[in-house]
Structure formats: C-alpha cells, structure tokens
Amino acid sequence: MLNMGAVLVLLIGVTDGVKTFCNATQPYITTQCFGSLGGTVEVHLPAQSSQNDTYALKKNNVLIAKPSAIITDTRYSFNVSTGIFTIKDVKRSDNGTYSMVIHNVGGIEIANVTWFLSIQGLVPIIAGSLSAMALLLIVALGIYCAKKKSKSSKDTTEAEEVTYADISVLQQQGQQREQRESEVEYGQVKVAPGLRQTLETKLDDCVLSAPKDEESCKHSE
Incomplete structure (x- = not known):
C-alpha cells in the first residue's frame, strides 16, 4: 500500500x-x-x-x-x-x-x-512546498477568525448583561417612585375625611344649639 x-x-x-x-x-x-x-x-x-x-x-x-x-x-x-x-x-x-x-x-x-x-525538477517541489504553506496559512487564518468571533460573541453577551442590569435598576427605581407617590396620595385621602368630619360636627352643633347661640355659630363659621 x-x-x-x-x-x-x-x-x-x-x-x-x-x-x-x-x-x-x-x-x-x-x-x-x-x-x-x-x-x-x-x-x-x-x-x-x-x-x-x-x-x-x-x-x-x-x-x-x-x-x-x-x-x-x-x-x-x-x-x-x-x-x-x-x-x-x-x-x-x-x-x-x-x-x-x-x-x-x-x-x-x-x-x-x-x-x-x-x-x-525543482519547480514541482517548490510548488508543492508553496501549496503546503498556503494550506498552513489558511488553517492559521481560520483559527484566528474563530478566536475573534468567540471574543466578539463574549463581548456582546457581556454588553447584553450590562444593559439588562441597567434596565432592572431603572425598573426598580420606577417602582419605588410609584410606591412613594401612592403613599402620598393615600395619605392625602386619609387626612381629607378627618377634616370633613370636623366641619360636619361643628355644623351639626350649630343647628342643634339654641337660637341664642346662633350668632356664636355664625362667628365660629
């Protein structure tokens, strides 16, 4: 063989x-x-x-x-x-x-x-040697491109992870801001009925009081 x-x-x-x-x-x-x-x-x-x-x-x-x-x-x-x-x-x-x-x-x-x-003759041998060198060059170029592609993919993945982290932080900050606004609105709603109840109580006292106190009720209003 x-x-x-x-x-x-x-x-x-x-x-x-x-x-x-x-x-x-x-x-x-x-x-x-x-x-x-x-x-x-x-x-x-x-x-x-x-x-x-x-x-x-x-x-x-x-x-x-x-x-x-x-x-x-x-x-x-x-x-x-x-x-x-x-x-x-x-x-x-x-x-x-x-x-x-x-x-x-x-x-x-x-x-x-x-x-x-x-x-x-010498020419075929040199030609064969050049062909072998060209093959080695192609292999080396392929390895270089593969490593470069791997590095680019890694950089893209890291960039995506950073972007996702930034979005998560922004979402968390937005949720905290919405929560604070809700608490403020809830506090305003909670205080308003108390004030209304106080005014209504004073008005009822004036209505049920004797006519002699009518002037004082007006002054209190």
Missing part, C-alpha cells in the same frame, strides 16, 4: 542545493519519497537495535548495501546507528523502489520497510 501521508519535509539550501527528507520507518507499507536533481535525499530508516543485527539494503531488488559489502556508489551512504540512508548529487536514474530488511542474531526478521523514490 502506498503511503502518501509519510512524505517528506523540504529544506532549500543556498549552497548545497535542495535537501529532502523522508520518513520510511513504517513497516510493510510503501512510503512515497521525493528528490530533486542535483540535490540530496535523506531517508530515515529503522535503526539496528544491536550490533549483531544484520541488514540488507536493496534498490529494485538489487543489493546495494549490507554489513559485509562495500557500497560501490560513492553517492550512497548508510549510517547504521542512526538508520539514515543518504543519496547525494541526485540523478534521474535514482528513481526506483528501495527496501531494507533487518534480522537479529537469531535470523528473525525485526524490520522490513519499503519506499519509492521519485526524482523531479
């Missing part, structure tokens, strides 16, 4: 040309790797867990490196301790399917990886 997700990370150098990296440590799958003409490719492979382990590195099923053999192509190098396979001054003939198998001292297979190396 071709694994397009474990592709490479590109680093463009000024003097050393283009260096590409590929992670091919996942077993039993074919990892897609890329390289540019004249550049350098570093393929990360499983490292040996013991000095007694043996490995066999092949290109298109042809052995190109093993512990007891010297690599004839000087452009190739393999670091056993780090598991990094390097190809310098990449040529178009470096296209192909590569594989590495590691066995322990008992002859048991402990690693088996495969990768396909595709050599391109």
Whole structure:
C-alpha cells in the first residue's frame, strides 16, 4: 500500500542545493519519497537495535548495501546507528523502489520497510512546498477568525448583561417612585375625611344649639 501521508519535509539550501527528507520507518507499507536533481535525499530508516543485527539494503531488488559489502556508489551512504540512508548529487536514474530488511542474531526478521523514490525538477517541489504553506496559512487564518468571533460573541453577551442590569435598576427605581407617590396620595385621602368630619360636627352643633347661640355659630363659621 502506498503511503502518501509519510512524505517528506523540504529544506532549500543556498549552497548545497535542495535537501529532502523522508520518513520510511513504517513497516510493510510503501512510503512515497521525493528528490530533486542535483540535490540530496535523506531517508530515515529503522535503526539496528544491536550490533549483531544484520541488514540488507536493496534498490529494485538489487543489493546495494549490507554489513559485509562495500557500497560501490560513492553517492550512497548508510549510517547504521542512526538508520539514515543518504543519496547525494541526485540523478534521474535514482528513481526506483528501495527496501531494507533487518534480522537479529537469531535470523528473525525485526524490520522490513519499503519506499519509492521519485526524482523531479525543482519547480514541482517548490510548488508543492508553496501549496503546503498556503494550506498552513489558511488553517492559521481560520483559527484566528474563530478566536475573534468567540471574543466578539463574549463581548456582546457581556454588553447584553450590562444593559439588562441597567434596565432592572431603572425598573426598580420606577417602582419605588410609584410606591412613594401612592403613599402620598393615600395619605392625602386619609387626612381629607378627618377634616370633613370636623366641619360636619361643628355644623351639626350649630343647628342643634339654641337660637341664642346662633350668632356664636355664625362667628365660629
């Protein structure tokens, strides 16, 4: 199965040309790797867990490196301790399917990886790199917009809460004012009958009094 997700990370150098990296440590799958003409490719492979382990590195099923053999192509190098396979001054003939198998001292297979190396001109690689950068920019912009929208929503909620609190205070003040006005009106209504009763009492006393007191009643009125 071709694994397009474990592709490479590109680093463009000024003097050393283009260096590409590929992670091919996942077993039993074919990892897609890329390289540019004249550049350098570093393929990360499983490292040996013991000095007694043996490995066999092949290109298109042809052995190109093993512990007891010297690599004839000087452009190739393999670091056993780090598991990094390097190809310098990449040529178009470096296209192909590569594989590495590691066995322990008992002859048991402990690693088996495969990768396909595709050599391109520099333009497609740069285009792919720019596309990745554009995707990252879109993701970053989306995160920024989401945070800004969340902050705006929070500010709106806080403003609504403040407005509601102001309205509640105004309503409470209005109710208190209405209550005071009602108490004043009630007090006026309560006092008025008392005054009316006093006047009526005086008038009745004058009517029932003797005629001799009529003049005094008039004066009292």
